[in-house]
Amino acid sequence: MSQAPLVLVDGSSYLYRAFHALPPLTTSKGLPTGAVKGVLNMLKSLRKQYPDSLFAVVFDAKGGTFRDEMFAEYKANRPSMPDDLRVQIEPLHASVRALGYPLLCVEGVEADDVIGTLARSSAAAGRPVIISTGDKDMAQLVDGHITLVNTMTGSVLDVAGVHEKFGVGPEHIIDFLALMGDKVDNIPGVPGVGEKTAVGLLTGIGGGLSDLYQNLDKVPALAIRGAKTLPAKLEEHRDAAFLSYELATIKIDVPLDVEVEALVCGEPDRDALLALYTEMEFKSWIDEVQRDAKRAGQDVAVQAPQEVVEAQYETILDQARFDAWLEKLRQARLFAFDTETTGLDAQQAQLVGVSFAVQAHEGAYVPLTHSYMGVPEQLDRDSVLLALKPLLEDPAKVKVAQNAKYDMNILANCAIGGDFANGIQMQGVAYDTMLESYVLDSTATRHDMDSLALKYLNHTTIGFTDIAGKGAKQLTFDQITLEQAGPYAAEDADVTLRLHQTLQQKLALIPSLQAVLSDIEMPLVPVLAKIERQGALVDAKLLGVQSVELGEKMLELERQAFEIAGEEFNLGSPKQLGVILYDKLGMPVLNKTAKGQASTAEAVLAELADMDFPLPKVLMQYRSLSKLKSTYTDRLPEQINPRTGRIHTSYHQAVAATGRLSSSDPNLQNIPIRTAEGRRIRQAFVAAPGYQLLAADYSQIELRIMAHLAQDEGLLHAFRNDLDVHRATAAEVFGVELEQVTTDQRRSAKAINFGLIYGMSAFGLAKQIGVDRKQSQAYIDRYFARYPGVLAYMERTRAQAAEQGYVETLFGRRLYLPEINAKNPALRKGAERTAINAPMQGTAADIIKRAMVAVDNWLTASGLDARVILQVHDELVLEVREDLVEQVREQIRPHMSGAAQLDVPLLVEVGVGANWDEAH
Known part of the structure; x- marks a missing residue:
């Protein structure tokens, strides 16, 4: 009888794959559980297939490994683990142990190395081994x-399977990866x-990496693409190739505290499983555990949920009750207020009702315009x-409100007696729970009410889809019965009040x-509301002409792509494109998708x-024009408000972690301005008759903030004397006189100036300015030698961030950095880069916000016929009556430059034109 195999499960691989491949799953309290369920399902299935096998589930341990010491940038490209995945690791580990499966985590090495060591030692003893993984690196162990x-x-890879899949056998997988x-x-x-090139090199030479480098002279004769130029390229990157070989090699000699024979599955801990499954709301598995326990003669029970305070909510339908609540509001020191509407667009949604709360666990809803059949009589809306x-x-x-700007806009647009000029101009909103949460910790949670209630109150709110349904049949709020709408709306006000008290x-x-x-x-909230209501005038006809022209250019690019490919194909199909690029034209596969397909993503096309x-260049142009057309020239005319004739973007204060504003519907922050086609989009944003657009933009604000924070004499001197800072940097870094700086040197200096702000490495800078890594590092070293204050600031900031766990802007805004002390070098270095940049980006955000409030106060007090209509990055766009342009141009500068007191001037550049592009 053959021996049962040892089964080794790559738990870390499956955790990531389950998280990205399976639909998200959360509990009623918002706890993500989808990855846990996916991995446990796989483990249970695998265990059924191999019931008599020794068994181990292996995970990566926390902290760095020997590979990080070998190569500091190992895994540096990996994004930080999503919070929704991070919170699932401990429940998964606990569940694996509770199921009785041996679980291994060994510090200093990866799960691959633990698996490799166990697999090879077992194979050497004659025991068959099954490695359950989705990681291609493991093929070297076969x-x-x-x-x-x-x-x-469902795939299985033996020796023949590895050869068929990769084109080389298991013995050359490391060479292939290197x-x-x-x-x-x-x-x-x-x-x-x-x-394809790697396979061609290895099979053509008939050996591994060392054999290849001993026979570079034979490479030009190989029948592979670019064979003549390959020897020079291989020689140039010899060190990188052999370093890659070491990094890709799985260790098979990790010292382990466990013997293979000890990897025996034990009995499940049903009490622990029941507690875990209850917390994660795996109802069918709870029943399964209870059935198994009953058969085994055990007594287990689900824990009862904690007792909650019963809320008192009221739906007001008569005048006496409304009058009583009105008096409560008049007497209250503070009250929470909320609106219920027919939609999310604050410029077009209609008011359905209002709710308020004066003390915790109490709330009232006043329905005004519910319109379903059989609805009870409601109080008169206007009254x-x-x-x-x-x-x-x-x-x-x-x-206090949650996202008060929305309520302000709804009330301001609420025509009383049919007169829009008679809307309510809401004032006295001193607190906004969304912003309280955001300022407290911008990265701790999402800042919507449901997330905040769960985090800070341990309360699960009534979900909108619970009462309105989903998809095409979803009801608008005016169609929802008062029995359901009342508690939902009253809870909104109550929870807002309770959140405020906590926050x-x-x-x-x-x-x-x-x-x-x-x-x-808080002072910015009404300013943004006003800007949103004002809106921007857009020339729909001009956009229509641009759409036609973009379409014609796309057709021409499509024809070029077909000519290069030698056949017609769907440029929007990744599958068809992959066949053309990699199978037909033989381009190197630089990256793969999660499903193992050769990637055709933007970054890959850029590298190709x-x-x-030639084809990737054409495809990138095509995609760029397609995005402009679909996002802007086609879409913007559809977003013009029929009542105002303008486009009304929505600004978001509580999204970007650093304090920056973002916008949506439309997103005006991402209109490309480096291309002529992108700039033409801005030409469609026009001034009304008798007005001009005025654009006021902070010049190099983040570099100026850097000079202030770093107190570097060189940078301070450049800005105080109004020098071209990039030219000054070029003179310092390249060791030439200021007037001798070339255009290319200035461009490289600009990349260095901005690159260092964003924590760019020598590797990244080299790629951007087209030099090798050694030269790039030399430029950076020379920069720090010339600007020692910048280096001192960076080192000081890293140390402070590590000590206190956050960094601050000049105005005291904090950005918390949970990974600043991570043992994993890649995570830690990413947090350090953020620590250096966030004070600059966050201070710039604070300054533009303060400037918006100052400019609005000035315009309101002066009564000038001018108003802010857009805010993008470091720029304000105003619509100004023509005869006031010069006055506003001169007066806006001190209001913006006075938004902060730095040790260098805050320079504000002002342009004027009939459209945004002219003014910018």
Whole structure:
């Protein structure tokens, strides 16, 4: 009878793959559980297939490994682990152990190395081994005793299977990986050598990496693409190739505290499983555990949920009750207020009802325009609004809301008596729970009410889809019965009040954050609301002409692509494109998708274009024009508000971690301005008759903030004397006189100046300015020698961030850095880069916000016929009456430059034109 195989499961591989491949799953409290369920399903299935086998589930341990010490940038390209995945690791580990499966995590090495060591030692003893993984690197372990099984795809790889899949046998997989490199793990490899070239080199020479480098003279004769130029490229990147070989080699001699024979599955811990499955709400598995326990004669029970306070909510349908609540609001020191509407667009949604709360666990909803069949009689809409108007417009009556800007816009657009000029101008909103959470910790959670209630109150709110349904049949709020709408709306006000009480206590402990909220974020709310309502005028006809022209250019590019490919294909199909690029034209495969397909992503096309392949260049142009057409020239005319004739973007204060504003519907932050086609989009944003557009833009604000923070004499001197800072940097770095700096030197200096702000490495800078890594590092070293204050600032900031766990802007805004002390070097270095950049980017965000408030106050007080219509990056765009342009041009500068006091001037550049492009 044959021996049962040892089964080794690559738990880390499956955790990531389950997270990305399976639909997201969360509990009623918002806890993500999809990856846990996916991996446990796979383990249970695998265990059924091999019931008599020794068994181990192996995970990566926390912290770095010997590979990080070998190559500091190993896995540096990997993004930080998503929070929704991170929170699933411990529950998964606990569940694996509770199921009785041996679980291994060994510090200093990866799961691959643990698996490799166990697999090879078992194979050497004659025991068959099954490695369950989706990782291609494991193919190097395959031999007559070791087989790979991918339970997510059903594939099995033995020796023949490896050869069929990769084109080389298991004995040359490491050589294959060393030549190709690995984008995911940031193993460098040899640039330009893809899958086909690597196979051609190894099979053509008939050996591994060492054999190849001993026979470079034979490479030009090989029948592979670019064979004549390959020897020079291989020689140039010899060190990288052999480093990659070491990085890709799985260790098979890891000292382990466990013997193979000890990897026996034990009995499940049903009490632990039941607690875990209950927390993760795996209902069918809870039943399964209870059934198994009953059969085994055990007694287990699900824990009862904690008792919650019963809320008292009221739906107001008669005048007496409304009057009573109105008096409550008048007497209250503070009350929470919320609106219910027919949609999310604050410029077009209709008011359906209002809700308020004065004390925790109590709330009231006043329905106004519910319109389903059989709806009870509601109070008169205009009468209710007129009664509330004095309260809502009283700046002395303190209010709190969740996303108050939306409510402000709804009320301002709410025509009373059919007159839009008679809308409610809400004042006195001193607190916004969305912004309280955002200022407290921008990265701790999402800042919507449902997420905040779960995090800070341990309360699961009534979901909108619970009462309105989903998809095409989803009801608008006016169609929802009062029995359901009342508790939902009253809860919104109640939870807002309770959140404020909790969050305000936390903010009060940190005066600097309290000041950011009260001095920057809250004053900005009504300003943004006003800008959104004002909107921007767009020339729909001009956009239509641009759409036609873009379409014609796309057709021409499509014809060029067909000519290069030698056949017609769908440029929008990754599958068809992959066949053309890699199978037909033989381009190197630089990266693969999660499903193992050769990638055709933008970054890959850019790299192929850099290698002078013509088709990727054409495809990138095509994609760029297609994005402009679909996102802007086709879409913007559809977004013109029929009542105002303008486009009204929505600004978001609580999205970007650093404090930057973002916008949506449309997103005006991402209109490309480096291309003529992108700039033409801005030409469609026009001034109304009798007006001009004025664009006021901070010049090089983040570099100026860097000079202030670093107190570097060289940078301070350049800005104080109004020098071209990039030219000054070029003179210092390249050791030439200021007037001798060439255009290319200035361009490289600009890349260095901005690159260092964003923590760019020598590797990244080399790629950007087209030099080798050694030269790039020399430029950086010379820069720091010339600007020692910058280096000192960076080192000081890293140390402070590591010590306190956050960095601050000049105004006290914090960005917390949970990975600043991570043992994993890639995660730690990423956090360090953020630590250096965030004070600059965050301070720039604070300054433009303060400037917006200052400019709005000035325009309001002066009564000038001018108004802000757009905010993008470091720029304000105003619509100004023609005869006031010069006055506004001169007066806006001091209001913007005075938004912060730095040790260098804050320079504001102002342009004027009939459209945004002219003014910019």
